[in-house]
Amino acid sequence: MKDKRNEILARLLLEYSCHVKPGEVLYLEIKGKETLELGKQVIRIATEMGVTPFWYYNDESLIRQWIRSAKDDQFRKQAELHLELMTRADAYIGLRGSDNPFDLADIDTEQIEKQNKLFYKPVHLEERVKRTKWVVLRYPNNAMAQLAQTSQEAFEDFYYEVCCADYAKMSQAQDKLVALMKATDKVHIKGPGTDLSLSIKDIAIVKCDGTRNIPDGEVYTAPVRDSVNGTITYNTPSLYQGTVYSGISFTFENGKIVKATCDGDQARLNKILDTDEGARYVGEFALGVNPFILHPMKDTLFDEKIAGSFHLTPGQCYDEAPNGNQSNIHWDLVLIQRPDYGGGEIYFDDKLIRKDGAFTDPDLEKGFSKENLRSSALD
Numbered sequence: 001m002k003d004k005r006n007e008i009l010a011r012l013l014l015e016y017s018c019h020v021k022p023g024e025v026l027y028l029e030i031k032g033k034e035t036l037e038l039g040k041q042v043i044r045i046a047t048e049m050g051v052t053p054f055w056y057y058n059d060e061s062l063i064r065q066w067i068r069s070a071k072d073d074q075f076r077k078q079a080e081l082h083l084e085l086m087t088r089a090d091a092y093i094g095l096r097g098s099d100n101p102f103d104l105a106d107i108d109t110e111q112i113e114k115q116n117k118l119f120y121k122p123v124h125l126e127e128r129v130k131r132t133k134w135v136v137l138r139y140p141n142n143a144m145a146q147l148a149q150t151s152q153e154a155f156e157d158f159y160y161e162v163c164c165a166d167y168a169k170m171s172q173a174q175d176k177l178v179a180l181m182k183a184t185d186k187v188h189i190k191g192p193g194t195d196l197s198l199s200i201k202d203i204a205i206v207k208c209d210g211t212r213n214i215p216d217g218e219v220y221t222a223p224v225r226d227s228v229n230g231t232i233t234y235n236t237p238s239l240y241q242g243t244v245y246s247g248i249s250f251t252f253e254n255g256k257i258v259k260a261t262c263d264g265d266q267a268r269l270n271k272i273l274d275t276d277e278g279a280r281y282v283g284e285f286a287l288g289v290n291p292f293i294l295h296p297m298k299d300t301l302f303d304e305k306i307a308g309s310f311h312l313t314p315g316q317c318y319d320e321a322p323n324g325n326q327s328n329i330h331w332d333l334v335l336i337q338r339p340d341y342g343g344g345e346i347y348f349d350d351k352l353i354r355k356d357g358a359f360t361d362p363d364l365e366k367g368f369s370k371e372n373l374r375s376s377a378l379d
Contacts, residue, residue, distance in 0.1 A: 005160045010041035012164060014049065017135035017211050018091040022050030027089035031059045032097030035139040039095055054085060060103035067111050075118035082123045092132045097139030105242035109271060112241050117328045130319060137163065137214035138301055148297035162292040166375045167210030170217060173367030174207035177219050181205045184348040191337055191344025193233030193249060198223035200285065204321040217290025217305040222323035223282050226255035232312060235341055236334040239298040245269060248333060256280050257314065273314060278327030283317035286310060291370045300332050308338035308357020
């Protein structure tokens, strides 16, 4: 059963997400021992399609041995090596299923910042994201099930239903939301501990429908850089750089985070926000619309797609929706507005468009229903 579901998922990644063609080169990164099973299917099917795959194994237990003591010139040499490989690739697939997501928790944040700046940014943000066809996803191992606080068997059933959703139908449903956001200037968000205003006027609107992330299900843009004012209190825990943050609250003045608090290590939180000037400004604003994801599991690829949620992201903006903000961080922080998470409202130009996580337009809400987006491939 799992082999069949992995084959379905592998074909989705290759054929739908990356649209690979005979003669192309695929750069495949596999993180985590259990992820090898999906990796084998990707390699087999890609080869049968006439694609040449390059693959390598990686996980946080290996990365920590590197990051903890690498010098600047070593980070740069590592980047040069991977950059040469990435420039020769037509497509990139990142399969991520690390055995222990906390393996970097005790690494000096300055070393992690160097890894992000000297390796990840040139290889992935500048080359892979901008030039290749790419998609990244997690794999349903026991570590993920633990974070989701469920059994691995139950988590696997949930995972494949989510990841193998009907993304073609999701894409169609997102068109109406894209049109609505394109016509919007002012956004006002209200909820427990949150009263925030921003503008998205003249910023591009981008739908995420399975061609970059699996699972997918968001429509994003960016606020005008200096337009964000007020307070936001996130209600979803975030695992970032090996540390779990909860109860994060930001106060903005003219786009800048002037006050940042959380339930735990506030000094560490503010150190991240002091990475560079852009880290205290917002690079992304997005609405989550995947009806199969309802609760947080400390995994950004899932949490940012939660139905009835939105995320407001300190750090780097995307080239597809630029607002001029540059940073070495991009931290997706999620606020869920369904009633079971405290509710809330979103207004576009003073018109209520979503209340307690549900769109006020019945047709828009129906387009993102489970009934509409459930895939028949797993039947």
